[in-house]
Amino acid sequence: MNIGEASGASGVSAKMIRYYEQIGLIAPKGRTESNYRVYGEEEVHVLRFIKRARSLGFSLDETETLLKLWQDKSRTSSAVKEIATTHINDLERRIAEMQGMVKTLKHLSHCCGGDHRPDCPILDDLAGESAA
Amino acid sequence: MNIGEASGASGVSAKMIRYYEQIGLIAPKGRTESNYRVYGEEEVHVLRFIKRARSLGFSLDETETLLKLWQDKSRTSSAVKEIATTHINDLERRIAEMQGMVKTLKHLSHCCGGDHRPDCPILDDLAGESAA
DNA sequence: TGTAAGGCTTCCCATCATGGGAAGGTCAAG
DNA sequence: CTTGACCTTCCCATGATGGGAAGCCTTACA
Numbered sequence: 190m191n192i193g194e195a196s197g198a199s200g201v202s203a204k205m206i207r208y209y210e211q212i213g214l215i216a217p218k219g220r221t222e223s224n225y226r227v228y229g230e231e232e233v234h235v236l237r238f239i240k241r242a243r244s245l246g247f248s249l250d251e252t253e254t255l256l257k258l259w260q261d262k263s264r265t266s267s268a269v270k271e272i273a274t275t276h277i278n279d280l281e282r283r284i285a286e287m288q289g290m291v292k293t294l295k296h297l298s299h300c301c302g303g304d305h306r307p308d309c310p311i312l313d314d315l316a317g318e319s320a321a
Numbered sequence: 322m323n324i325g326e327a328s329g330a331s332g333v334s335a336k337m338i339r340y341y342e343q344i345g346l347i348a349p350k351g352r353t354e355s356n357y358r359v360y361g362e363e364e365v366h367v368l369r370f371i372k373r374a375r376s377l378g379f380s381l382d383e384t385e386t387l388l389k390l391w392q393d394k395s396r397t398s399s400a401v402k403e404i405a406t407t408h409i410n411d412l413e414r415r416i417a418e419m420q421g422m423v424k425t426l427k428h429l430s431h432c433c434g435g436d437h438r439p440d441c442p443i444l445d446d447l448a449g450e451s452a453a
Numbered sequence: 454t455g456t457a458a459g460g461c462t463t464c465c466c467a468t469c470a471t472g473g474g475a476a477g478g479t480c481a482a483g
Numbered sequence: 484c485t486t487g488a489c490c491t492t493c494c495c496a497t498g499a500t501g502g503g504a505a506g507c508c509t510t511a512c513a
Contacts, residue, residue, distance in 0.1 A: 191460075191461075192460090193461080202500085202501085205500070207462095207463095208499080223461080223508055223509085225460090225462080225508080225509095234448070237449055238447050238448050238449070241446070241447045245422050245425060248498080258441075266433050266435055266438055267435045267437065269441045276426065280422055280423050280426075283419060284423070287412050288416060290376075294408065298406060301398050301402045302399075303399045303403075304399055305397045305399065306398055307396050309390075309402070311401050312391045312401055315391065316366070316370055323490075324489095325490080334472080335490090336471070336472065337470080339491095340470080353490095355479055355491090356478085357479080357490055357491080358490085358491090375470090380470090381470070
C-alpha cells in the first residue's frame with residue numbers, strides 16, 4: 190500500500206502520515222526499491238487509532254502514550270483511565286474558560302445598541318471604562 | 322516610561338509589547354537617545370485594551386480591528402457588535418465540540434474498570450473495536 | 454515505445470501567540 | 484569604576500497542520 194492509499198484508508202493526510210513518522214509515532218512497513226513508503230493493514234489500523242484519539246482532543250503526546258499502552262498487552266486499564274481523566278479535566282477547564290468569555294460577551298452585546306451610533310459598551314469594557 | 326514599566330503598568334510582557342509593535346498593533350511614543358522605547362499613559366491604555374480583548378478570546382487580528390474601531394470616533398456600534406457576535410458563535414461552536422469529546426470520554430471512562438487488568442473500553446474505542 | 458499525468462520523495466516555509474536565551478549596549482547605585 | 488539590572492536586536496521553539504517547489508517514479512494510453 191502506498192502512502193496515498195494508506196491515507197485514503199485511514200483518513201489521515203499523507204502530509205500528516207509523514208509527520209507522524211518523523212516524530213516517531215508510526216513507521217511504514219518498509220520502502221520499495223524506488224523509496225516509496227509501504228503500509229499494511231496494521232499500519233492503517235494504527236493511523237485510525239491516532240485519528241480517533243486526535244478527534245477526542247488528545248494531544249499527539251498523549252496519543253503516543255495511549256498507542257504504547259494499546260500495544261502493551263500487560264498494561265493496566267487504570268493507566269489508560271488516568272490519562273483520559275486528566276484530559277477530561279483539561280477539556281472541562283477550557284470549556285469553563287470559554288463559557289466565561291461567552292457570558293461576558295453576551296452581556297456586553299446585549300447592552301450594545303448595534304446601530305449607526307458610535308456609543309458601544311463593548312469597546313467601553315475593552316477600554317476599561319465599563320459602566321459596570 | 323521604559324518598556325519594563327509599561328509592561329508592569331499594563332500586564333503585558335515586554336516580549337509581547339515588542340511583538341505587537343512589530344505586527345503594527347502599537348508603537349512607542351518615541352525612543353530615547355540610547356534607543357530605549359518610551360511609552361506614555363495612552364500607550365499603556367492601548368496595551369490594557371489589547372490585554373482585555375485577548376482575555377475575551379479575540380485573536381490579534383480581531384483585536385486590531387476593535388482597536389481601530391475604538392480609535393475611530395465615527396464608528397457604528399453595529400460594526401463592533403458584529404465582530405463580537407461572530408466571536409461568540411465561534412466560541413460556542415468550539416465549546417460544543419469539546420463538550421462532545423467530554424461526553425464520549427466520560428462514557429468510555431465510566432465503562433473502564435480502571436484496575437490492574439488490561440481490558441479497557443477506552444483503548445477498544447480508539448482501536449475501532451468498541452462494543453457499541 | 455514515447456509521453457503525459459499523477460503520485461511519490463525531500464526540503465523549506467507559514468500559521469498563531471508566546472516564551473527562552475544569547476550577545477552586546479546603557480543606566481543607576483554603591 | 485564596577486556591578487547588576489535593565490534595554491536592544493536576533494534567532495529558535497512550541498503544536499499540528501497545510502502549501503508548494505524541484506525532481507524522481509509509475510501507470511496508462513496513443
